[in-house]
Amino acid sequence: MSAAPADCARVTEEPARAGDPVRRGAASTVGATRTGPTAEAAGGADPNRPAPVLSVRGLSVRFLLPGGRRVDAVADASFDVAPGECLALIGESGCGKSVLASALLGLLPANSRTAGHAHLDDLDLLTADEPTLARTVRGRRVGLVPQSPAAHLTPVRTIRSHIEETVARLTGVRGRAARRKAAEQASQRAEFPRDHLDRHPHELSGGLAQRAATALALIGDAPLLLADEPTTGLDRDLVDRTVDELRRHVDDGHALLMITHDLAAAERIADRVAVMYAGRIVELTDAGAFFGSPGPRHPYSRGLLEALPERSFAPVPGLPPELGSLPGGCAFAPRCDRATDTCGALPVLENTVACHHPVPAPAAGPHATRTPEDTRA
Numbered sequence: 001m002s003a004a005p006a007d008c009a010r011v012t013e014e015p016a017r018a019g020d021p022v023r024r025g026a027a028s029t030v031g032a033t034r035t036g037p038t039a040e041a042a043g044g045a046d047p048n049r050p051a052p053v054l055s056v057r058g059l060s061v062r063f064l065l066p067g068g069r070r071v072d073a074v075a076d077a078s079f080d081v082a083p084g085e086c087l088a089l090i091g092e093s094g095c096g097k098s099v100l101a102s103a104l105l106g107l108l109p110a111n112s113r114t115a116g117h118a119h120l121d122d123l124d125l126l127t128a129d130e131p132t133l134a135r136t137v138r139g140r141r142v143g144l145v146p147q148s149p150a151a152h153l154t155p156v157r158t159i160r161s162h163i164e165e166t167v168a169r170l171t172g173v174r175g176r177a178a179r180r181k182a183a184e185q186a187s188q189r190a191e192f193p194r195d196h197l198d199r200h201p202h203e204l205s206g207g208l209a210q211r212a213a214t215a216l217a218l219i220g221d222a223p224l225l226l227a228d229e230p231t232t233g234l235d236r237d238l239v240d241r242t243v244d245e246l247r248r249h250v251d252d253g254h255a256l257l258m259i260t261h262d263l264a265a266a267e268r269i270a271d272r273v274a275v276m277y278a279g280r281i282v283e284l285t286d287a288g289a290f291f292g293s294p295g296p297r298h299p300y301s302r303g304l305l306e307a308l309p310e311r312s313f314a315p316v317p318g319l320p321p322e323l324g325s326l327p328g329g330c331a332f333a334p335r336c337d338r339a340t341d342t343c344g345a346l347p348v349l350e351n352t353v354a355c356h357h358p359v360p361a362p363a364a365g366p367h368a369t370r371t372p373e374d375t376r377a
């Protein structure tokens with residue numbers, strides 16, 4: 001996710017109407033040709049889950065480029081994150097994960113247009129003004145572990161200074177000694193070594209900068225934590241410890257939206273998984289079902305899991321499409337061995353998967369009913 005440069009402007013247009021996936025644009029096609037209810041938007045969510053902290057509906061982000069070109073980086077994304085829950089957002093590089101996070105925090109550049117809704121409790125993050133986002137959202141209501149932590153740290157200030165300033169700004173801790181103690185506690189929590197607190201950002205390894213960013217993100221005790229690749233640059237042992245600390249944070253009742261390439265980390269921490277491909281959420285399901293049984297239903301999700309070293313280690317064949325020139329219909333079809341002519345129509349996320357030919361779920365028992373789709377196994 002990019003930093004929030006001082007000159008970064010955000011353009012958010014009037015709220016979308018039902019059935020209108022775009023706020024502005026001649027072709028009215030942010031979000032492409034067809035939108036439909038997601039499981040959550042359609043009311044398919046578990047009624048026993050607590051009310052979401054974050055509720056995203058039909059979120060689309062388009063970048064307008066010179067020469068009239070455009071890039072639909074996020075298209076019609078809908079999901080919830082509830083207190084005490086971690087949703088892992090996974091997908092190949094460039095599929096739109098960080099743009100989605102930037103949209104939620106009002107950190108998109110001026111050449112972007114958004115559509116849809118993203119409610120943080122009762123506040124629509126897409127229409128909130130910059131002073132509200134700066135004063136009450138970023139840090140206070142949403143903690144952020146940014147993708148490139150070093151870029152978010154001020155080069156001339158030590159890590160201690162960053163942490164103490166954040167403690168002073170976001171907590172009621174007053175007095176130098178108390179602030180110093182709170183800062184050391186915050187750094188310990190993210191396993192940032194105490195004897196590195198007086199170092200400057202450029203003196204830190206990527207892993208240490210990552211730990212400093214996690215320490216800073218947890219200080220405000222925000223109800224929602226948005227962590228964009230929080231384990232990048234950490235060795236496996238520290239990945240596990242960081243993930244366990246984030247999980248404790250979730251178990252304390254916070255909501256976590258974690259963007260990650262690291263499926264092992266996602267498996268360790270997530271309650272639910274959203275898989276993104278070419279700007280769209282193509283699967284949204286329970287982590288237990290995804291990593292265990294029945295496994296992913298979308299052929300792309302299945303390919304991501306199969307690419308893990310402990311599985312077949314075979315990458316998904318082909319390359320992701322350019323978001324500026326997506327094929328019509330299912331964007332994964334050119335790479336998919338299950339594709340048919342039907343895939344020329346855009347599949348809608350229904351139940352847990354947006355696919356015309358999802359991978360069949362294994363039969364639950366000797367009398368389990370098989371759908372016609374299951375016979376394609």
Ligand SMILES: Nc1ncnc2c1ncn2[C@@H]1O[C@H](COP(=O)(O)OP(=O)(O)OP(=O)(O)O)[C@@H](O)[C@H]1O
Nearest residue numbers: 063071073092093094095096097098099100109323
């Ligand atoms: N300012 C911009 N102008 C035009 N296109 C942009 C801009 N920022 C991002 N994009 C496009 O949005 C796409 C999605 O980028 P994003 O950073 O969200 O990917 P990602 O899934 O987070 O990848 P990674 O895991 O590598 O960070 C990129 O492929 C890029 O083409």
